[in-house]
Amino acid sequence: MTGKGLLSVVVGNTPGARGAVVDALLRAAPRALVLAVSIEGSGEGYPTVQRFVSGADACLRDTVSRGATGDPVVILRQDLLSLRRAAGRVHVVLALPEDLDVLPFLVELWQARIGSGSLKDYYDPAPVVVGVDAASFMADLGCVHRAVRLWNGSDRGEPLTPAEVAARQVEAADAIVVPEAPQGESRQAAGVSALVGHINRHALLVAPPSAGCVGAGLPPSVVQPVPYLADDTTFVPLAPGKVLVNPEYVDVDCLPEVLNSWDVLIAPEPDPINERLLEITSMCGKWLSMNVLMIDEKRVIAERHHTGMLRALENWGFEPIPCVLLHYAPFGGSFHCATLDVRRRGTLESYVE
Incomplete structure (x- = not known):
C-alpha cells in the first residue's frame, strides 16, 4: 500500500x-x-x-x-x-x-x-x-x-x-x-x-x-488497492476498435497486446483556454479536451472551445457535437466526468477478450 x-x-x-x-x-x-x-x-x-x-x-x-x-x-x-x-x-x-x-x-x-x-x-x-x-x-x-x-x-x-x-x-x-x-x-x-x-x-x-x-x-x-487510471484524460475508448490516448501520459508502444488490432488515436495538443476565472478555479489540466461523451459509435459530445479535438474527431470518422461545459471545470471534469448513465438501451457487450 x-x-x-x-x-x-x-x-x-x-x-x-x-x-x-x-x-x-x-x-x-x-x-x-x-x-x-x-x-x-x-x-x-x-x-x-x-x-x-x-x-x-x-x-x-x-x-x-x-x-x-x-x-x-x-x-x-x-x-x-x-x-x-x-x-x-x-x-x-x-x-x-x-x-x-x-x-x-x-x-x-x-x-x-x-x-x-x-x-x-x-x-x-x-x-x-x-x-x-x-x-x-x-x-x-x-x-x-x-x-x-x-x-x-x-x-x-x-x-x-x-x-x-x-x-x-x-x-x-x-x-x-x-x-x-x-x-x-x-x-x-x-x-x-x-x-x-x-x-x-x-x-x-x-x-x-x-x-x-x-x-x-x-x-x-x-x-489490494485497485490500480487507478484517470482514463477520462488518459485512455478513452471511443467505439469498438478505437481508443483515444494521451501522448504525454501513455507510451503507445507499451499498450496491452489485446489492443494490437485497435486503431490507437493520438489526442491533438489541446487549445489553450485563456480565461482568468478558469485559471483560478479550474481543478483540471490542459487535457480536458479528451473528456468527451460518446452517445453511440459515431456521435460524440465535445467541448466547443477545443477546435483541434473537434477537427481530429471528424477526421477519424466521428460526428462531434460541439457544446460548452467549461463552467464545470471547477468541479473537476467535463462531459464524461459530469455524466452517470443510469438508464441504458441495447445489450451488454464486450469488445476485448
Missing part, C-alpha cells in the same frame, strides 16, 4: 450474504477495521445513519459507533476521515446496507470533497465485493427480470425493488461471493452465476470461502 489507507466496500442482497463477505475479508486481512452501516428512514428529511466499528480499540469505536441524522455520504466521509487520522494507514471494510443502490452512492462518496481534498487523498480503493444469497436473489424471477428497465431507457419513477437493487449491486461489483448454498439449492447458485454473466461479465465470481482456511476463496487482489 501507499501512505494512504485502504478502503474495501462490501454489500450484499441479504445481511447474511454481506456478513459472509465481511468474514472472508477479515480472514484475508485480519487487521482490518469493519465500519458497518445501516440507513433508516425514507421520504422527507434526512435518514438516521447507524454506524458501528469493530476490530478497533474502545476509544476509536466510541468515536464513530453511534447514530446520526443527515446525509449518509457526508457522515460516512467524516467517519472515514476520523479513522484515517486516528489509526494511520488503516484498512477499513465499509459494510453497506443491503437495500442500498450502491453504484451512485459510491460515485458520490469518492468524488465528494473533504475540505480541500477528496476521499482519494486519504484512501486507496480496494475492489468492491458483493455477496449474493442465491435463494433470495432467485426468489422472484419476474422481479429480477424487471431490472431490465434499469438499462432499457425507461424510467417510471418507481422505487427500485429488492431484486433490482441486488442487480445494481452485482453490476457495481469487482468480485462476487455466493455463500455456499444449503443442500438441495445448488441449482439456485447456478442460476445466480448465469444471471451474473448477463449483468456483469467482468466481475470475478469467487468460490465460497471456507471458515477453516485463512482467506480461502479470496484472491490476494481483493484486499
